[in-house]
Amino acid sequence: MEIFDYDNVLLLPRKCRVESRSECDASVTLGGRSFRIPVVPANMKTVVDDKICLWLAQNGYFYVMHRFDLDNVVFVRRMHEQGAYASISLGVKKPDYDTVDRLVAEGLVPEYITIDIAHGHADSVKAMIEYLKQKMPAAFVIAGNVGTPEAVIDLENWGADATKVGIGPGKVCITRMKTGFGTGGWQLSALKWCARVATKPIIADGGIREHGDIAKSIRFGATMVMIGSMLAGHEESPGSTVEVDGRLFKEYYGSASDFNKGEYRHVEGKRILEPVKGKIADTLREMQEDVQSSISYAGGRRLMDIRKVNYVILGGDNAGEHLLM
Numbered sequence: 587m588e589i590f591d592y593d594n595v596l597l598l599p600r601k602c603r604v605e606s607r608s609e610c611d612a613s614v615t616l617g618g619r620s621f622r623i624p625v626v627p628a629n630m631k632t633v634v635d636d637k638i639c640l641w642l643a644q645n646g647y648f649y650v651m652h653r654f655d656l657d658n659v660v661f662v663r664r665m666h667e668q669g670a671y672a673s674i675s676l677g678v679k680k681p682d683y684d685t686v687d688r689l690v691a692e693g694l695v696p697e698y699i700t701i702d703i704a705h706g707h708a709d710s711v712k713a714m715i716e717y718l719k720q721k722m723p724a725a726f727v728i729a730g731n732v733g734t735p736e737a738v739i740d741l742e743n744w745g746a747d748a749t750k751v752g753i754g755p756g757k758v759c760i761t762r763m764k765t766g767f768g769t770g771g772w773q774l775s776a777l778k779w780c781a782r783v784a785t786k787p788i789i790a791d792g793g794i795r796e797h798g799d800i801a802k803s804i805r806f807g808a809t810m811v812m813i814g815s816m817l818a819g820h821e822e823s824p825g826s827t828v829e830v831d832g833r834l835f836k837e838y839y840g841s842a843s844d845f846n847k848g849e850y851r852h853v854e855g856k857r858i859l860e861p862v863k864g865k866i867a868d869t870l871r872e873m874q875e876d877v878q879s880s881i882s883y884a885g886g887r888r889l890m891d892i893r894k895v896n897y898v899i900l901g902g903d904n905a906g907e908h909l910l911m
């Protein structure tokens with residue numbers, strides 16, 4: 587099996603078919619809705635809050651609200667009152683089942699539900715998918731996180747409408763060091779491996795460090811990418827602002843860090859400071875332009891044309907050119 591990651595793969599251009607990059611369509615469809623770019627900010631407390639989620643929904647972007655210290659029922663009601671779709675996260679414990687029951691009792695059905703736990707290849711996830719499909723069959727269910735083809739097959743068979751792939755490639759992740767497990771360091775080839783068996787969309791989660799990594803994810807089978815660190819640290823981002831030597835930073839911490847959990851138990855995340863980098867709308871616009879450029883280099887007009895390109899692996903045992911014949 588080839589092992590590579592974002593930083594040692596490059597995609598190979600094909601003859602250009604457009605006169606302007608503006609002709610390239612970076613949009614993607616997930617769960618019956620079309621979104622401007624194949625990017626979703628991570629469902630983490632220092633990346634999204636109610637205000638950012640509403641702005642994303644109203645401006646054509648996909649979002650997933652985090653699931654920490656909030657009332658999902660209030661969130662879904664507010665989003666629907668404002669004419670926006672609702673996209674929430676759930677765990678797999680008793681309070682998460684209670685949330686589903688309360689939503690059903692109020693007749694509130696979120697359009698998207700992401701079951702989000704560290705080790706998503708688990709019977710607890712199977713049980714939650716089955717409960718959601720029974721109680722809210724109209725909701726589009728994303729389940730994760732996983733990092734193997736067997737897990738993708740199981741989640742799909744259990745009823746998930748999409749899977750989220752990535753165990754430990756995140757910037758504030760310490761799973762690899764704490765447990766010895768994960769896809770950190772080879773996330774892109776893990777994605778390729780999972781995509782080979784997937785029959786439903788995959789969200790590649792974690793490890794995106796450059797805008798070009800979005801196109802690489804699409805090439806290796808993602809429908810969408812989830813991004814934490816690159817979308818944290820904006821002026822609107824939640825989390826404290828810290829000044830260091832006259833420069834402004836925003837905190838970005840892992841959902842399994844003691845900062846998020848409020849206690850040091852089963853910690854698999856850390857806290858870092860991200861330099862404040864302007865407005866999130868500007869970063870998303872630049873990502874859209876860069877994905878449009880990627881499509882043009884792929885000799886295409888639509889996002890999925892990126893899937894057709896060849897690639898090279900730079901350095902290491904797997905180095906070489908990989909041609910689609």
Ligand SMILES: NC(=O)C1=CN([C@@H]2O[C@H](COP(=O)(O)OP(=O)(O)OC[C@H]3O[C@@H](n4cnc5c(N)ncnc54)[C@H](OP(=O)(O)O)[C@@H]3O)[C@@H](O)[C@H]2O)C=CC1
Binds near residue numbers: 678752842852
């Ligand atoms: N993508 C990634 O690599 C990772 C992401 N995270 C993020 O951190 C947040 C918290 O995750 P999580 O701790 O799962 O959430 P929860 O604390 O809600 O735990 C969910 C359930 O899964 C159990 N659980 C958690 N990890 C394992 C494991 N390794 N093996 C067996 N059971 C497990 C927990 O029980 P108990 O606590 O008693 O074991 C609990 O019952 C989530 O947002 C998650 O996405 C966390 C780690 C890795």
Ligand SMILES: Nc1nc2c(ncn2[C@@H]2O[C@H](COP(=O)(O)O)[C@@H](O)[C@H]2O)c(=O)[nH]1
Binds near residue numbers: 841
């Ligand atoms: N192992 C851990 N992974 C975590 C934690 N909190 C979030 N995450 C994952 O990271 C991505 C974002 O990655 P980035 O490279 O774009 O910053 C996020 O979507 C989660 O899947 C954690 O505490 N531990």
